[in-house]
Each structure stands twice: as structure tokens, then as C-alpha cells.
Amino acid sequence: MTSVPSWANVDERRNLPPALAVSTVILGIRPGVEGGPDKLCLPLVRRIRQPHAGMWALPGGPVDARESLGQAAGRTLAGTTGLRPNYLEQLYTFGDIDRSPTHRLVTIAYFALLHVDQVGATVQDPNVAWFDIDDPAIAQLAFDHRKIVDYALWRLRNKTEYGQIAHRLLGERFTLAALRGVYEAILGRRLDPANFRRTLNSTASIEATDEYLAGGKHRPPRLYRYVGHGPDPLEVDPLHG
Amino acid sequence: MTSVPSWANVDERRNLPPALAVSTVILGIRPGVEGGPDKLCLPLVRRIRQPHAGMWALPGGPVDARESLGQAAGRTLAGTTGLRPNYLEQLYTFGDIDRSPTHRLVTIAYFALLHVDQVGATVQDPNVAWFDIDDPAIAQLAFDHRKIVDYALWRLRNKTEYGQIAHRLLGERFTLAALRGVYEAILGRRLDPANFRRTLNSTASIEATDEYLAGGKHRPPRLYRYVGHGPDPLEVDPLHG
DNA sequence: TAAATAGTGTCTCTTAGACAATATCGT
DNA sequence: ACGATATTGTCTAAGAGACACTATTTA
Numbered sequence: 001m002t003s004v005p006s007w008a009n010v011d012e013r014r015n016l017p018p019a020l021a022v023s024t025v026i027l028g029i030r031p032g033v034e035g036g037p038d039k040l041c042l043p044l045v046r047r048i049r050q051p052h053a054g055m056w057a058l059p060g061g062p063v064d065a066r067e068s069l070g071q072a073a074g075r076t077l078a079g080t081t082g083l084r085p086n087y088l089e090q091l092y093t094f095g096d097i098d099r100s101p102t103h104r105l106v107t108i109a110y111f112a113l114l115h116v117d118q119v120g121a122t123v124q125d126p127n128v129a130w131f132d133i134d135d136p137a138i139a140q141l142a143f144d145h146r147k148i149v150d151y152a153l154w155r156l157r158n159k160t161e162y163g164q165i166a167h168r169l170l171g172e173r174f175t176l177a178a179l180r181g182v183y184e185a186i187l188g189r190r191l192d193p194a195n196f197r198r199t200l201n202s203t204a205s206i207e208a209t210d211e212y213l214a215g216g217k218h219r220p221p222r223l224y225r226y227v228g229h230g231p232d233p234l235e236v237d238p239l240h241g
Numbered sequence: 242m243t244s245v246p247s248w249a250n251v252d253e254r255r256n257l258p259p260a261l262a263v264s265t266v267i268l269g270i271r272p273g274v275e276g277g278p279d280k281l282c283l284p285l286v287r288r289i290r291q292p293h294a295g296m297w298a299l300p301g302g303p304v305d306a307r308e309s310l311g312q313a314a315g316r317t318l319a320g321t322t323g324l325r326p327n328y329l330e331q332l333y334t335f336g337d338i339d340r341s342p343t344h345r346l347v348t349i350a351y352f353a354l355l356h357v358d359q360v361g362a363t364v365q366d367p368n369v370a371w372f373d374i375d376d377p378a379i380a381q382l383a384f385d386h387r388k389i390v391d392y393a394l395w396r397l398r399n400k401t402e403y404g405q406i407a408h409r410l411l412g413e414r415f416t417l418a419a420l421r422g423v424y425e426a427i428l429g430r431r432l433d434p435a436n437f438r439r440t441l442n443s444t445a446s447i448e449a450t451d452e453y454l455a456g457g458k459h460r461p462p463r464l465y466r467y468v469g470h471g472p473d474p475l476e477v478d479p480l481h482g
Numbered sequence: 483t484a485a486a487t488a489g490t491g492t493c494t495c496t497t498a499g500a501c502a503a504t505a506t507c508g509t
Numbered sequence: 510a511c512g513a514t515a516t517t518g519t520c521t522a523a524g525a526g527a528c529a530c531t532a533t534t535t536a
Contacts, residue, residue, distance in 0.1 A: 016306065017258070017261070017306060018261055018304060018306060020258070020259055020261060020347060063259060063336070063347070065257065065258060065259060065345050066338065067338070068336055068337050068338055069334065069336035069347070090333060090334065092331060093310065093331065093334045093349050095304070095309055095310035095349070096309050097307065097308070097309055104306050106261060106304070106310070106349075108334050108336070108347075175488095176488085176489090177487080177488080192525095192526065192527070192528085193487090193488080193489085194489075194490075194491090194526095194527090194528080195525070195526055195527080197488090197489070197490090198490090198525095199524090199525080202524090214534095216486095216487080216534080216535080217485090217486070217487085217534085217535055217536075218485080218486045218487040218488080218533080218534055218535065219486080219487055219488050219489090219532075219533040219534040219535085220487095220488085220533085220534065220535095221487075221488060221489090222488080222489090416515095417515085417516095418514080418515085433498095433499065433500070433501085434514085434515080434516085435499095435500090435501085435515095435516075435517075435518090436498070436499055436500080438515090438516070438517090439497095439498095439517095440497090440498080443497090453507095455507095457507080457508080457513095457514080458507085458508055458509080458512090458513070458514085459506085459507055459508065459512080459513045459514045459515080460505075460506045460507035460508085460513075460514055460515050460516090461506085461507060461508095461514095461515085462514075462515060462516095463515085463516095
């Protein structure tokens with residue numbers, strides 16, 4: 001290795017075909033402390049190579065010739081973080097010429113959601129860490145990854161009205177209060193418990209169970225379950241259709 | 242050239258990195274005949290090379306190393322059809338392993354809208370033609386392009402509620418009846434003229450002008466103009482942001 | 483029984499849609 | 510005047526949100 005890496009030669013770089021990679025924004029929900037609101041959070045990996053060595057970045061990697069794009073996203077995020085999301089959706093493809101200082105890089109961004117019980121359960125590695133979505137430490141990320149994160153959040157907020165998203169951040173069974181907490185974390189504002197309940201009851205994709213959650217300090221809430229519809233075409237892959 | 246092309250060798254193919262291309266679904270509106278409803282239509286190009294030679298396909302081509310993805314979409318659609326859309330938006334990236342029978346092909350699909358006066362005005366070329374969206378002749382297209390068209394239509398239908406789309410299919414000034422025709426063509430159903438008018442008047446992105454459209458057989462309708470908001474983040478590129 | 487959350491009832495306001503009625507052009 | 514479309518008015522039903530109220534548990 002020389003002190004001037006070969007990729008610094010712009011002329012050479014321009015003759016290479018674009019490299020193809022995937023990156024994934026993995027979002028989970030973290031219960032609020034002391035009655036505070038729940039928080040959206042995500043795992044990031046620290047880059048150990050140039051460019052942007054030392055900076056936090058989205059998990060990802062190159063697309064192998066024998067795997068689909070969604071498989072590449074799932075493989076690379078599992079390889080770096082050890083996580084197994086239950087939801088994966090293609091977000092957008094970023095291909096501006098100068099988004100990497102070293103080479104022409106086209107990145108297909110994905111968007112994953114994790115159940116609460118997986119949040120924080122990443123591999124033991126100092127180069128993998130969780131951040132709250134509003135943590136100032138991640139105001140800057142490698143490449144244009146901050147833009148990708150912001151776009152994922154925008155998509156998440158604009159999709160909640162369709163339902164089908166918030167419960168992917170919870171487990172199989174959940175209380176309406178927990179579900180409301182998820183919506184509040186996503187939308188960033190308080191929701192009226194009464195109206196929230198009525199709205200979801202009319203949704204028909206949420207179903208009451210016979211069970212109640214005991215152990216709280218107060219009246220035990222009923223547990224609900226999600227019964228899904230089909231997803232929107234192409235919006236969900238490859239775990240679904 | 243041999244009778245067995247080199248790309249038929251699967252082992253060889255698997256060692257190649259994915260090829261990167263763009264394809265664009267270009268949609269326009271065609272006035273209905275005899276008082277019938279307006280129709281959505283699109284230009285297609287006939288493939289002159291393998292694979293799928295002779296089949297109709299979306300305009301597109303490979304991504305050059307020195308252009309952005311949106312620029313590649315604009316360049317390739319202009320090169321094949323001669324059209325200049327006023328709206329271009331990234332749709333989705335298709336990368337299934339077997340979507341091309343000959344090689345691993347990753348295609349970033351774009352979605353463009355044309356003003357009415359450009360509909361039908363393509364280059365003189367027997368390998369370029371316009372089709373109504375419900376024309377049975379395009380039930381089958383090359384590659385997975387039919388799936389891409391269907392996805393573009395789905396996006397268009399689910400976006401009309403945001404406004405800002407239908408008038409990109411018309412010119413600068415338009416009557417409310419023309420705009421209603423566009424919505425009816427997209428949604429595939431009749432809309433009440435009175436309610437449509439009221440809804441748009443409250444939208445504030447549609448503004449009445451002082452002009453009226455003369456020359457009709459009946460009472461001349463007022464002309465309106467679109468006054469845009471900012472687009473949603475990343476949903477619009479590269480002509481905008 | 484007090485505190486806290488679960489859950490219900492009711493009211494208002496906005497909006498989508500059905501549909502009647504009026505306005506204004508060309509012929 | 511007539512036909513056709515433009516434009517306005519009115520009514521109803523459904524949904525979102527504010528908010529008072531009741532229910533049921535633990536401490």
C-alpha cells in the first residue's frame with residue numbers, strides 16, 4: 001500500500017463501471033424511561049477502511065452475483081450486526097456521481113424493522129452500536145447515509161396511516177398502549193388513547209385475544225394480535241413477496 | 242457469432258458482476274374519442290437484439306459511469322423516443338437473479354410524465370410506438386417490464402391524492418374538466434364535477450386565471466393554473482431536487 | 483380507598499359524496 | 510329558445526379529534 005491510494009486517480013475511476021452495493025436502515029423501538037416516550041433507534045457500524053474510516057455508517061456491502069438485492073441486504077446486515085429483521089423493504093437507490101469520494105458507487109438502500117426483543121441484541125463488537133434516532137452523535141454519517149436515514153424516517157412516518165408497520169416493531173402480541181407508544185414515537189406526538197383505540201378497532205387488522213398482561217401496577221390491559229392483509233405490490237420483499 | 246451465444250454459458254455468467262441499467266415508464270394522457278373517457282398511454286420500443294428480440298420493451302439502457310441515475314434515465318429515453326418529459330421520478334430497482342435470461346441485470350426503473358401535446362410526438366421509427374395502457378398487445382413485454390409498468394400505475398394511482406401529478410400530464414393552463422378527465426383516467430372511474438371542483442379549490446395548489454377557453458360548443462370554461470409546492474424528499478429527481 | 487391505567491360514550495368539526503338547482507355559452 | 514356544459518348550493522354520512530366518564534386492577 002502506498003500513501004496515495006490507487007483510487008485517488010480520478011481518470012482511472014471514471015473508466016470503471018459503477019460498483020453496486022446495498023445498505024440497510026434498521027429501525028427498532030426502545031421503551032421510554034421514567035414514563036417518557038418510546039424512542040426509535042438503529043444500529044450502526046463503524047467503518048474500518050477508507051473512505052470515511054472511523055465514521056459510523058449503515059450496515060451493508062456489495063451485491064453478490066448470485067443473490068437477489070433483498071438477499072444481499074439481509075446477508076450483509078446479518079453479517080455485520082447479527083440481527084434478523086422480520087421486515088425488509090426496498091427504499092430507494094442512491095447513485096449520485098460524487099456520493100463516494102473514491103469511486104462511483106450505486107447503493108440500493110433498504111429499510112428493516114425489528115421486534116422490540118431484538119433491539120440492543122447485536123454482536124459483541126466495539127464497531128457496532130445502537131443510537132437513538134435523535135442522538136446528535138449521528139448527525140453526520142459516512143457517505144450520504146444520513147440522507148438515507150432521513151428518507152427512511154420519512155417513509156416510516158408516511159406509512160403509518162396504512163397500519164401494518166407499527167406492529168412489526170412489536171412482538172406477536174401486544175397491548176394497545178404499547179402500540180400507541182410506537183405510533184407516538186414514529187409521529188413524534190401524543191395520541192389520544194380513546195381515539196387510538198377506536199381507530200384501531202375499526203381497522204380490522206388488529207384482533208383482540210383472550211389474554212391480559214398481568215404484572216403491571218394497575219388494571220391489566222388486554223393483549224391484541226395483528227392479522228395481516230397482503231402487502232402493497234413490491235413494497236415488501238424478499239421475506240414476503 | 243456462433244449459434245450458441247457466449248452468454249448461454251451459465252458458469253461464465255455467474256462470475257460477471259451485475260450489469261446496471263435504467264428503464265423508464267413514460268406515461269401520457271390521450272383525449273377520449275366521441276365523449277369517451279381519456280386514456281393513459283405510453284411509448285414502447287421494440288427490441289432489436291437478444292434477449293427478447295422483437296418484443297416491446299421500456300426505453301432504457303446502461304448507466305454511464307459519468308452520469309447520475311436520473312440523467313441516465315433522461316438520456317436513454319430521449320435517445321430512443323425523442324421525448325422530453327417534464328417529470329421524472331425513481332420508481333424501484335429490480336434485481337431478481339433470473340429477470341434476464343442472459344445475464345445478471347439490475348435495472349433502476351424510472352417513471353416519467355408527459356404533457357398532452359407531446360403524446361404521440363415520438364421519433365419516426367417503426368420500432369417506437371404508443372399504446373393505450375389497456376391495450377392487450379402489451380399484456381406481455383420483454384423481461385419483467387410488464388411488472389414495472391403495473392407498479393408505475395399503482396404508484397400513480399396512489400399518488401393522485403397528493404395532487405401535483407395530474408397537472409404534469411397537462412400543459413401550463415387547463416380547464417377543470419380536463420383535469421378531471423386526467424383523474425378519471427388514472428383512477429378508472431367517474432368523478433362528480435361539482436365535488437371535484439370543490440376539492441381542488443380547497444387544495445390551494447390550483448389557481449384560477451382570468452382566461453376562458455373559447456371555441457367550444459358550450460359555455461366557455463375558466464382556465465386554471467398549477468402553483469406547486471415543494472415535492473416530497475427524494476420522490477422527485479433529477480429535474481427538481 | 484387512592485392511584486393509575488384500561489376502556490366507553492358523546493360531542494363537534496371537517497370532509498367526501500350524492501344530487502338538485504342555477505348560469506352562461508353556441509347554435 | 511334549446512342543448513350542453515360550467516358553476517353553485519345543500520344535504521347526508523363517515524371519520525378525526527377533544528374530552529368527560531366509567532371500570533378494574535395493585536398498593
